[in-house]
Amino acid sequence: MYKKLTGVLSILFIILLSGCQEKVTPEDRLAEYVVHWNEGEFADMYSDYLNKGTKDVFETENFVARQEKIHSDFSIENVEVTYKKPDEDTEWNTKEPAKFDVQVKMDTVAGPVEFEKTMTWIYETHDETENWFVEWDTSFIFPELGEKDAVGIYTSKPARGGILDRNGLPIAINGKGEEVGVVPEKFTDEASKTKLAKLLGTSVEYIERQLNQGWVRPADFVPISKVAKHETVLLEQAIEISGVTYRETPMREYPYGEALSHLSGYIGVITAEQLEKRKDKGYTEADLIGREGMEQLLEDKLRGTSGVRIYIQPPEKEAKTITVAEKSAVDGETISLTIDAELQKTTYEAMKGEAGNSAAVDPKTGEMLTLVSSPGFDPSEMMLGISGDRYKELQENPLNPLLARFTRTYAPGSTLKPMTAAIGMEAGTLDPAKGLTINGKSWQKEESWGNYRVTRVHDEAPNPIDLNKALVYSDNIYFAQQALDMGSNTFVEGLNNFGFGEEVPFVSYLKPSQISTDGKLGSLGQLADTSFGQGEMLTNIVHLASMYEVFITDGVMYKPTLLLADEKGQVWKDGLLSAENAAILRTSLRNVVVDGYAQEANLPSIPLAGKTGTTELKAAGEVDGKQNGFFVAYNSENPTFILAMMIESVEDNGGSAYVAELASTVFEKHN
Template sequence: MKKRLMGALFILLTILLAGCQEKVTPEDRLAEYVGHWNKGEFATMYKDYLNKGTKEVFSTENFVERQEGLQKDLGIKNVKVTYTKPAKDKEWDIEKPADFPIKVSMDTVAGPVEFEKTITLVNESRDEDENWFVKWDTSFIFPELGEKDTVGIATSKPARGEILDRNGLSIAINGEGEEIGVVPEKFTDETSKTKLAELLGTSVEYIDRQLNQSWVRPIDFVPIEKVAKHETSLLDEAIKIKGVTYQKTPMREYPYREALSHLTGYIGVITAEQLEKRKVKGYTEADLIGRQGMELLLEDRLRGSSGVRIYIKPPEKGAETITVAEIPAVNGETVSLTIDAELQKKTYQAMKGEAGTSAAVNPKTGETLALVSSPGFDPSEFMLGMSGEKLEELKGRPLNPLLTRFAYSYAPGSTIKPITAAIGMEAGTLDPTEGLTIKGPTWSDPSWGGDYKVTRVHAEAPNPIDLNKALVYSDNIYFAREALDMGYESFIEGLKGFGFGEEMPYVNNLEASQISNDGKIGSLGRLADTSFGQGEMLTNILHLASMYEVFITDGVMYKPTLLMDEEKSQVWKEGLVSAENAAILRKSLRNVVVDGFAPAANLPSVPLAGKTGTAELKAGGEERGKENGFFVTYNSENPTFILAMMIEGVEDNDGSAYVAELASTIFAPGSGE
């Protein structure tokens, strides 16, 4: 009896305790559900929190796998779901649904998405227990999303930025070309395939693949090859083949072609190496990218950024899509160079296809007005894809049109003599009025020993030889003796003052000018050689032009610039020559043209000043004995630009006088100077 009473009391106590336990509220359930939602735990949300009606409509696949897939495909991150809490004393009726306002925010590949909705919980019995469960539909993914709608993502490409010259002339632009193609119903002669393949440098197999695409109908235009619109001869030959025609197509254009080819470079299909580095920036295998020159150097500015759009597509035919989020494409920048494209073209043409390089600078700002490598190539051929056979043919040409000559440094020869003079004058060891007596064609210092001698070109120069005569007659012995009077330290420090031995502060990568291979001068003979631009001295063509600025600016050399948005007239070096000494050198440089050995540069209406130079190549093999000719010049009365020109292999063509003749045509009346 006692045991029965104790059992009854235990059961009663259990019932009483259960009745005293606080029941789970819909808010409690919603807080748990939102916690899982924020973590992307969709399987738990489906299994433990969705009501019966929702599960009858949406399977695990429709709820869990779909949302997981969308999070991955749309780059959904930082999901944050919040709800408005009810009053603390809120009483819930299990017979009625519980509604809560919620706010959902997330980041996607197309930008942020935010929306507000009302979420409903209902009380249901499950496994003999009562609880609150969520009523769900697809609008909790995106408000506009219907059960049968699909979610898509689309990208839009930006327009590539264009490159202009200082006057707004087009250097690299988004223009148009021609696309050669065939109309199948007219292109029926099998021999036509062979003719077209040979003309375009492709294969019959490739043409067949194009014709056998699933979309092709007999009346369609089937593209085969893109060509630049200036390839008029090729286009004329193509349409002679029955069934072949062409039509306009968007294309990158390079209006100045060979004249600016090495500077502008070209775009092309991205390489595997480039893609590996730029995948994180959204590049794909089909993208075009800068492959050389400014197209490559300015890639990040010219590319722009792709647009991304997330959209909902209803199942009904013809229904308009609904945009969920969108980041518009941002076109690339238009970048202006300091280059004067017409001056560049004149300079290139003046070089007559000879192997060489030229640079023109504004002496009062440091702006690069021309930077030429000759011969050039047609950038369009590389942009459209060049066959291996054509590439090998270009590489095999004797003058190597693919070599960017302005990027390299060369022995400057006698064009360095005015710089040597300026260093000596500032050091106080060179008196421009003092004449040296120099006899015979060669000279050597007794202390040197060995057979080395300095050789002069014009032994007929009348004594005494002062600075002016030394420049007019380009006397190697005079400058060798002056360099020995200066000594190693003064001469080396003077050259460093002009920027030798350091990288030029320039956007384009040019070889640094050097005093010697190790920056030192190891012997008196080498000191003599270096004084007139031989030995191991090298300078790039732009630096050579820039050094002559000091004669116009009274000692200032400006930082060379290539982009119009760079600050102009930034001082790179200063105090290199006094105003008095600069005036003396300006006068002598004018006399070099009037009285010296480049008569073609002595124009009757344009008073050019400048200095010629010839440098013998010291390399072995076929190069040994060859000479590079130089001329650095400017209009002495109106020095709007300094031009430095180098032509290779002038040993059999009147030496540097030939270069002076070519360069002077740029300044001649009617040239636009």
């Protein structure tokens, strides 16, 4: 009896409690629904809020899966749904629909989308539960989207930006090339397939696949391969084959070809690794991307931004597409370099295909005017897809045309001696007027040096040897003795002040110059060797050219710049040399050309000043007979640029004098 009474009281309590609660309003339901909408919780929206009529039309897949796919495909985010609140005293009649004005905002891959719709809520009974439920259709996804309409996306590619030199001459531009193809009805000789495949570096099987495409008709032009415009010999050979012709096609052009190849780089089809790194930036497997050089370094600026259009396509054949959102393509930037392309071309040609590098810098601004690695390669060949056999041929070429030598470091040899002199003069240990008595070809400080001796090339130099004679005759013994006088600490500190051991402040990576592998000089012999650019010393060619600025600027070395828009004349190092000492060294550098062993650069109309250097290459501590030759020079009366040039393996063609001769032709043509 007690339990029965308790149960009755409980039911009465629930009835009483429910009677005291306010009924759920359509606005309450809308507020809950909007929260799910903003969060993209489509399954909850479907199961708990859609009215019967909507569920009869739209199954779960049509509602949930479709919206999830649209949000994913079009990168929809930041959905913000709001509604106009009704008056506080609004009375809701469950027998009448409740209507609300709803505002929808969202961001898409094609830009923002905003629209306003009227949403209707109906009071219904679902599974014995009465509540307000919403009438829904596809126009709440996009306002003009019908139930059977397709939603698509169209991407328009931007034009890639160009790379220009300081004078506006093109280094890399969107130009024209040729597309070689065949006309099937005229291309009937089987032997022609083999001949064309060999000429274009492709296969007979590929040509046959192209010819067997479904769209091909006998008189059609069937593309086989793209060829750069300058490949005139190849094009002439191609059209000699019956049925083969070519037509103009858009193509990236590199007008200066090999001369600027390592600097310009090239574009190519994006690699899997590059795609993985850039998949969130809109790249696809078919995109072209910078693969080397400035094309790679400046990719983000050159590429531009793709245009995107989200559209609705009704099913009717004649129906026009409806644009939901559209973002226009933004072409890539055109970027100017400080490089003088014609000077670069002259320098490259002057190097005669020899393995080496060179750099020219404006001594008063730090602007790079040339940056050459020789030999180069054809950027167009790499861009169009080089064959495996051809790439192997380039890799196995002993001159290594794929190596960007200006990024590397090399022992500078005697081109370092002016810096050694500058350090000693500033430290007060080297008196340029004081002569030393040096006899014989070799010298060692003491017997404890064992077999190590400093050797000089010109023991005919008349004593006493002062700084001017030491530079003119490139006397290793003189500079070794000066380095010993100043001591390791002073010399290392001086070299560090010149930028050794730190990264060159440049837009792209250049291997830093080093004093030694650990930055120290562990013995007197190593100190002596380093004083004339041997030992473990290595120098980058850009850094070497920049160091010679101090003789023109009275001690200032500028940051080397490559982008014309960058601030020029940024000081990298200052106070390296007094005006008085700079003048002394300028005179001696001129005398090196007039009286010394750079006679090949003693031009009658251009008063060049500079310093040669020859370095002996060593393997496991032994000289292997190979020599690299250097020459760093400038016009002593009008120093518009400093040119540093290095040629590998000069042991059989005159050493550094050969390099001086090559470099002098650059000044002759650009006086």
